[in-house]
Amino acid sequence: MRLSFVQTHLNDMRSYAVPLKFSWPLKARINEIEAIKYLHSVIPDLADHLPALQFSDNFTVPGLDLPWTKLDLTITAENHKESGLHILASKLYIKLWKAGSVEAFKQAWLDCVECHYQVWTKGEPLHRDLSENNLMLYLGKDGKVKGVLNDWDIASFKNALGQIDRLFAAHHRTGTPPFMAMDLLASSSEPPTHLYRHELESFFYILLWGALHYDVVVGIRHPTVEEVKPWEEGLDAIRCKKVTFFSRYRDAEPVFKAIRPEFQGLRKEWIEPLYWLIKGAYNSEPEVPPDQEVQPAASYDYDTYGGRLTFWTFMKAIKQEPRWARKEETELRKEGEIKQETKEKVN
Structure with a gap:
């Protein structure tokens, strides 16, 4: 459960707004405060594109002295999962539809795509709820638009095996339906495994949604157009569409x-x-007739649709040179070359 609202404060006779967020997550999960602090620690150079915490605190049930704790209740692991209250205040950001121009909208979206990749490669979480409400922006001190990847309260991190740990994932699908990947909308007895390529698919839907509904100059998000209204229906219907x-x-x-x-x-x-x-990546997945036991080639990587849907193919499609990822890889390559040259000289 979470609740967000904007609180106005008075400081030095000047008022300023601060968004406050209250959440009551399970103790077993990494809470959003911890997640944001961790992400800032692993990609400090991209702090401008992560939520800037102004205040945060955690409260336990005993510490809150809630009335129900005084009742004669039988608490077991089966009927109760321990949770706590988390409060955070961050910088006030702007919605994508208030970007001011198409170019500013594009820049904010691109910042989030690239920051997200750095988060994934270094911090190893998946956001799991990318939507038009979680990609935000603000004007930096240099007057340039900066995109911010907000709301990390249901993110999942990799476990020791390098896989998203389902133990700490919610026991239901997560995401905002119009922006959820097709795989995640499929009916199944348990939540599908959330992959990095699913988040790339969400970025595409956000981009398309903005182009359909945003008047970025006036700062208005228009009602959903008829052509994608079915994307706001039930999960099965959305997946079909x-x-x-x-x-x-x-x-x-x-x-x-x-x-x-x-x-x-x-x-x-x-x-x-x-x-x-x-489209090409999705349709590349090998299919096997139900009456045959022959399995698709083991070399096919389902996590990337056979290498067809990755950060690099995504950026290549829009003809954008990665800024932070490319710089890092270049530096690592140079470092490796220097070490190799030193080794050769020693030998």
């Missing part, structure tokens, strides 16, 4: 035609190239 959307271009074209005039350039530059990337 998205599968159809990626099956044939003729089924996707009405959605693209509904894109706002000022975003038509973005449609050609980023949206349609990413559509074709995801």
Whole structure:
């Protein structure tokens, strides 16, 4: 359970707004305060693109002296899971639809995509709820727009095996339905495994959603257009519509035609190239007839659709040179070359 609102404070006779967030997560999970502090520690150079905590604190049930703790209740592991109250205040950010221009919107979205990759490669969490409400922005001291990846309260981290640990994941699907990947919308007895490529798919939906609904100059998010209203229905219905959307271009074209005039350039530059990337990746998955026991080639990597949907293919599709990832890899390569040269000289 979580509750967020904006509180106005008075400081030196000047008022300023601070968003306050109250949550009551299970103790077994890494809470959002810990997650944000951890991410700042692993990618300090990208602190501008992570939530800036102004205040945070944790409270236990005994410490809160809640009335129910005084009742004669039989508490067991089966009927009660320990939790606590977490409060955090952060810098006040701006919604994507208030970017001011299409270019500013693009920059904020791209910042979040690249920061997200650095978070994944260094901190190893998956956000698990990327949506239009969690990608935000603000103007830096240099006057430039900076995208911020917000709300880490249901993130999951890798375990010792390098896999997202389901023990600490929620026992239900997480995400905001219109922005959830197709795989995560599928009916199953247990939540599907959340993968990095699912988050890339969510970034695509956010980009498309903005182009369909945002008047970024005026700062308005218009009501959902008819072409994607089915994406706000039940999970099975949404998955069906998205599968159809990626099956044939003729089924996707009405959605693209509904894109706002000022975003038509973005449609050609980023949206349609990413559509074709995801469409090709999704349709590359090997299929086996149900009456055959032959398994698909073991070399096919389902986590990346055979290498077709990765951060690198995503960035290549929109013709953007990665800034922070490329710089880091270049530095590591140079460091390796220097070590090799030193080794050769010694020998």
